[in-house]
Amino acid sequence: MTAKKKASKKKAAAKGPAGSTPAPARAQRGADGVYPETQILSRNFGVEDSWTLAVAREQGAYTMLEKALATMTPAQVVEEVKTSRLRGRGGAGFPTGVKWGFIPQDSKKTKYLVLNADESEPGTFKDRYLMELDPHLVLEGCLLCAYATGLDVIYIYIRGEYPLSITRMEGAIEEARQAGYLGKNILGKQGFTVEAHVHPGAGAYICGEETGMLESLEGKRGHPRIKPPFPAVEGAFGCPTVINNVETLAHVPCIIEFGGAWFAGLGIQPDPANPRALGSSGTKLMGVSGDVKNPGVWEFEFGITLRELIYDYAGGPLDGRKVKAVIPGGLSMPVLTAGELDVPMGYDALQKVGSGLGTATAIVMDDACDMVEACENIAHFFADESCGQCTPCREGCHWMEKIFARIKAGEGTPKDLDLLEHLFVNIEGRTICALADAAVWPLRSILRKFRHEFLAQMPGQSDPALPAGSAAVGAR
Amino acid sequence: MADNKPTITIDGQVLAYEPGQTVIQVAHEAGFDVPHYCYHPGLSIAGNCRICMVEVDGWPKPQVSCKLQPSPGMVVHTQSALAKSARAGTMEMLLVNHPLDCPICDQAGECHLQDYSYQLGQGEASSTTAKTKLPKNVAFGEKIVYDAERCIKCTLCVRFCEEITQTNELAMSGRGDHEIVIMTSKGEFDTAYSMNIIDLCPVGALTSRDFRFKSRLWFMDFTESLCTGCARGCNVVTGGRDGAMLRMEPRANAEVNQWWLCDEGRLDYAHVNGADRIASPRIKTADGVWVQATVDDAITAAAVALREAGGDVLLDGGCTLEEMLLARDLAKVMGGKARYAAATGGGDKFLRVDERGANAKGAEGLGLARATKAAAAAVVIVERDAHVPAALRDGAAPVVVFATDAASVPASARVVFPHGSWAERDGLLVNTDGRIQVINRNPAVGPDNIPATADVLEEILGELDPAYDWRGRGGLHAALRSESAFAKAQFPAMQSAGVGVGA
Numbered sequence: 021m022t023a024k025k026k027a028s029k030k031k032a033a034a035k036g037p038a039g040s041t042p043a044p045a046r047a048q049r050g051a052d053g054v055y056p057e058t059q060i061l062s063r064n065f066g067v068e069d070s071w072t073l074a075v076a077r078e079q080g081a082y083t084m085l086e087k088a089l090a091t092m093t094p095a096q097v098v099e100e101v102k103t104s105r106l107r108g109r110g111g112a113g114f115p116t117g118v119k120w121g122f123i124p125q126d127s128k129k130t131k132y133l134v135l136n137a138d139e140s141e142p143g144t145f146k147d148r149y150l151m152e153l154d155p156h157l158v159l160e161g162c163l164l165c166a167y168a169t170g171l172d173v174i175y176i177y178i179r180g181e182y183p184l185s186i187t188r189m190e191g192a193i194e195e196a197r198q199a200g201y202l203g204k205n206i207l208g209k210q211g212f213t214v215e216a217h218v219h220p221g222a223g224a225y226i227c228g229e230e231t232g233m234l235e236s237l238e239g240k241r242g243h244p245r246i247k248p249p250f251p252a253v254e255g256a257f258g259c260p261t262v263i264n265n266v267e268t269l270a271h272v273p274c275i276i277e278f279g280g281a282w283f284a285g286l287g288i289q290p291d292p293a294n295p296r297a298l299g300s301s302g303t304k305l306m307g308v309s310g311d312v313k314n315p316g317v318w319e320f321e322f323g324i325t326l327r328e329l330i331y332d333y334a335g336g337p338l339d340g341r342k343v344k345a346v347i348p349g350g351l352s353m354p355v356l357t358a359g360e361l362d363v364p365m366g367y368d369a370l371q372k373v374g375s376g377l378g379t380a381t382a383i384v385m386d387d388a389c390d391m392v393e394a395c396e397n398i399a400h401f402f403a404d405e406s407c408g409q410c411t412p413c414r415e416g417c418h419w420m421e422k423i424f425a426r427i428k429a430g431e432g433t434p435k436d437l438d439l440l441e442h443l444f445v446n447i448e449g450r451t452i453c454a455l456a457d458a459a460v461w462p463l464r465s466i467l468r469k470f471r472h473e474f475l476a477q478m479p480g481q482s483d484p485a486l487p488a489g490s491a492a493v494g495a496r
Numbered sequence: 497m498a499d500n501k502p503t504i505t506i507d508g509q510v511l512a513y514e515p516g517q518t519v520i521q522v523a524h525e526a527g528f529d530v531p532h533y534c535y536h537p538g539l540s541i542a543g544n545c546r547i548c549m550v551e552v553d554g555w556p557k558p559q560v561s562c563k564l565q566p567s568p569g570m571v572v573h574t575q576s577a578l579a580k581s582a583r584a585g586t587m588e589m590l591l592v593n594h595p596l597d598c599p600i601c602d603q604a605g606e607c608h609l610q611d612y613s614y615q616l617g618q619g620e621a622s623s624t625t626a627k628t629k630l631p632k633n634v635a636f637g638e639k640i641v642y643d644a645e646r647c648i649k650c651t652l653c654v655r656f657c658e659e660i661t662q663t664n665e666l667a668m669s670g671r672g673d674h675e676i677v678i679m680t681s682k683g684e685f686d687t688a689y690s691m692n693i694i695d696l697c698p699v700g701a702l703t704s705r706d707f708r709f710k711s712r713l714w715f716m717d718f719t720e721s722l723c724t725g726c727a728r729g730c731n732v733v734t735g736g737r738d739g740a741m742l743r744m745e746p747r748a749n750a751e752v753n754q755w756w757l758c759d760e761g762r763l764d765y766a767h768v769n770g771a772d773r774i775a776s777p778r779i780k781t782a783d784g785v786w787v788q789a790t791v792d793d794a795i796t797a798a799a800v801a802l803r804e805a806g807g808d809v810l811l812d813g814g815c816t817l818e819e820m821l822l823a824r825d826l827a828k829v830m831g832g833k834a835r836y837a838a839a840t841g842g843g844d845k846f847l848r849v850d851e852r853g854a855n856a857k858g859a860e861g862l863g864l865a866r867a868t869k870a871a872a873a874a875v876v877i878v879e880r881d882a883h884v885p886a887a888l889r890d891g892a893a894p895v896v897v898f899a900t901d902a903a904s905v906p907a908s909a910r911v912v913f914p915h916g917s918w919a920e921r922d923g924l925l926v927n928t929d930g931r932i933q934v935i936n937r938n939p940a941v942g943p944d945n946i947p948a949t950a951d952v953l954e955e956i957l958g959e960l961d962p963a964y965d966w967r968g969r970g971g972l973h974a975a976l977r978s979e980s981a982f983a984k985a986q987f988p989a990m991q992s993a994g995v996g997v998g999a
Binding site: 415418419 | 541543544545546547549556557558560563565581582585586588589590592593622623625626628648649667668670671672673674675
């Protein structure tokens with residue numbers, strides 16, 4: 021953990037070995053008004069050698085697997101996860117139990133779990149903590165998923181730039197295999213036979229998209245597939261496949277430990293009036309990077325506001341600076357302005373304000389940040405990472421990058437902003453995967469919310485935000 | 497729908513569909529012109545070009561119709577504002593980096609990008625940025641040239657090499673707008689079917705080294721015909737201009753060649769454009785000098801010579817059924833038999849067969865024996881040296897010769913008629929599977945005014961047999977139908993000569 025925690029802060033942590041402590045209570049703002057951390061996923065993060073099986077076992081690793089194998093049917097595990105209302109932590113927020121339910125149980129084919137550990141979303145660095153500091157928790161979650169849905173093989177697709185995650189997960193798999201948590205008839209359970217493999221990625225953002233990842237895993241170019249068929253029916257190697265994020269599955273042991281109802285009671289409840297607001301149950305690793313004093317990752321029950329996250333935990337902006345804009349969930353979400361920070365961190369709440377939870381890792385930009393330059397940077401990233409498969413993204417992302425570069429070079433005109441709006445329409449929702457949408461959302465929101473900054477960098481355009489007489493071009 | 501098939505509605509028309517069909521297939525069958533680049537009925541569906549997008553009621557986003565599975569009652573709009581704007585948006589994207597080099601691009605005139613630009617494009621470019629620079633004039637083997645800037649990355653060529661030839665010579669490389677097609681580590685593009693990717697390419701990214709820069713399409717005549725390189729009878733379109741044949745490309749026929757053609761067959765027209773083509777009849781004088789003659793004079797001279805010589809007729813296995821029937825009748829009048837000759841070898845497991853005589857099956861049906869060694873014949877008809885080699889021709893010591901090339905005329909000949917190549921003749925051929933198909937004359941190919949071999953044979957028959965009645969094409973076809981071998985065969989409708997697909 022890079023984050024320094026103030027002693028005054030309360031923590032609701034499930035300290036000690038799993039199974040030996042009562043379920044953590046709901047987070048309550050203290051007398052000082054500070055929203056406390058709830059350490060469930062991260063409870064072993066400070067423990068020495070937490071990634072080794074010996075230490076992990078002292079902390080209760082694999083006891084929930086034992087419990088499930090001994091006392092629960094696979095269907096009961098799925099039910100428990102459905103009850104928990106656990107939603108995917110990779111960005112899309114799809115209900116995990118529902119996804120598991122899509123796996124056809126009558127299929128004779130090999131069934132796969134592909135664990136999405138390709139954490140390549142800019143500003144996102146939560147899954148690496150789990151893989152580096154508690155790989156056995158991750159593996160236990162995978163095995164619970166395998167038991168629940170009848171899977172045979174686990175592939176852990178880890179971003180190639182995470183060498184320590186790769187080493188730790190490979191080490192954990194080896195230790196688990198030797199201890200009988202992997203292989204034939206795991207823990208004596210007849211027929212529960214699962215193998216696990218680590219597959220390192222080779223550095224492409226698109227391989228974090230689930231079907232691009234499957235293609236990459238199969239040894240092909242990471243070009244996303246058109247859905248349907250969905251991976252649950254036809255995924256890796258044409259077989260039924262569950263694809264889950266690392267953090268998603270790391271939640272499963274504690275759901276088995278304390279129960280789905282307990283998990284569902286944490287966080288933000290669904291809105292009965294809005295069937296699309298599925299609520300945000302449980303806890304979430306949340307991170308902050310960018311222009312703050314104390315970037316890092318913490319675990320909270322859903323409900324902490326973006327402002328609390330940035331000011332109480334990330335230390336707020338650097339001295340003498342003010343927060344100008346925040347992208348709340350990785351790079352691919354619409355931007356929020358300094359005035360929009362009181363939104364609770366949750367799937368539905370962030371959607372309601374026109375953004376999204378994404379990976380719940382905020383990127384903070386302060387008042388020294390040139391939004392035109394930021395857009396050029398964002399557009400460059402998505403243009404560079406566009407896989408090239410389908411036309412609107414392949415051509416459109418580069419086109420957007422060139423326009424932002426032109427504006428940054430002081431050669432833009434207001435017509436360019438109209439052209440960008442025209443391109444957003446023709447890129448968003450017109451492609452095979454969501455990379456194009458991910459490119460459009462932050463760019464369009466920045467353009468709309470900070471339009472004056474773009475006009476200010478155009479020759480002959482006066483900037484209403486600047487005092488009269490200021491030089492428009494290059495003003496910062 | 498009487499047969500209770502599920503239906504969808506496209507632009508207000510209720511259309512039945514078969515399970516497994518996608519919306520674009522249903523639309524195309526019903527005659528809707530849904531544009532497409534990356535879709536091809538013979539290849540897997542990629543859905544990457546995004547030009548075939550349509551609007552579906554109840555779906556917020558436009559959908560690619562090439563991949564979209566119909567569901568009963570689905571309501572599809574190809575001309576709604578959303579469908580149109582989605583396609584126009586894609587079109588604009590495709591042109592951002594596409595070079596504006598139509599004036600020097602071989603594809604101009606048959607370019608889907610050009611066609612859809614006229615339909616969907618806007619007159620004014622929105623992009624003022626420099627276009628991406630990518631490799632040009634890249635050799636894909638000896639026969640194909642690749643231009644990555646023109647390429648729209650539809651991956652049809654890559655999928656062809658993966659799925660049809662299964663030889664994997666091509667792959668996509670690079671990301672984003674720097675993505676290009678590359679040759680894989682195999683290093684050579686030597687599959688026998690490589691040039692099909694030129695036809696597949698919807699734009700001018702893949703061009704034929706054989707054809708490029710030879711002619712603008714709109715100056716050429718195109719005629720539906722057959723390839724006569726072997727007995728498969730692949731359906732083709734011949735393209736010619738000013739007497740020369742310039743190219744040949746496959747025509748879809750699900751029963752024969754699907755959409756494909758082998759490279760050898762495609763390039764098998766050197767003899768059509770030979771420097772030594774015979775353009776008019778010739779008669780050898782008493783002192784051994786060749787003189788040009790009118791067709792009538794040559795027919796009279798041939799009849800005189802044949803009355804004197806008599807005997808067999810030896811013909812090229814690429815002759816039409818009509819020519820073969822007449823040759824058989826002629827041989828009968830002369831007291832001999834008709835035989836045919838054809839090369840063999842070169843077959844593979846895909847389209848090419850060992851039998852190279854394009855009408856060998858027809859000859860068999862007419863009871864013609866296959867000539868394998870030299871034997872006397874009064875008349876020889878030869879288009880290809882490979883079929884009727886010098887040993888057979890010279891050994892036959894014919895007096896009357898129908899030949900395409902002057903070099904094929906044996907020294908014994910006294911009357912020579914020009915024999916048009918297959919691209920210049922009309923008639924029927926029977927392919928290796930017994931299917932009767934049509935070849936058609938391309939009016940732009942070959943020397944002007946050469947008489948049809950079938951007509952000349954009929955005239956000679958009339959000279960030799962006073963009882964012979966002129967039958968013409970209709971009479972010949974009636975006679976063919978009464979042959980026991982073809983009694984059950986389906987005869988295709990003949991196209992009037994020279995009406996090309998481009999007409």
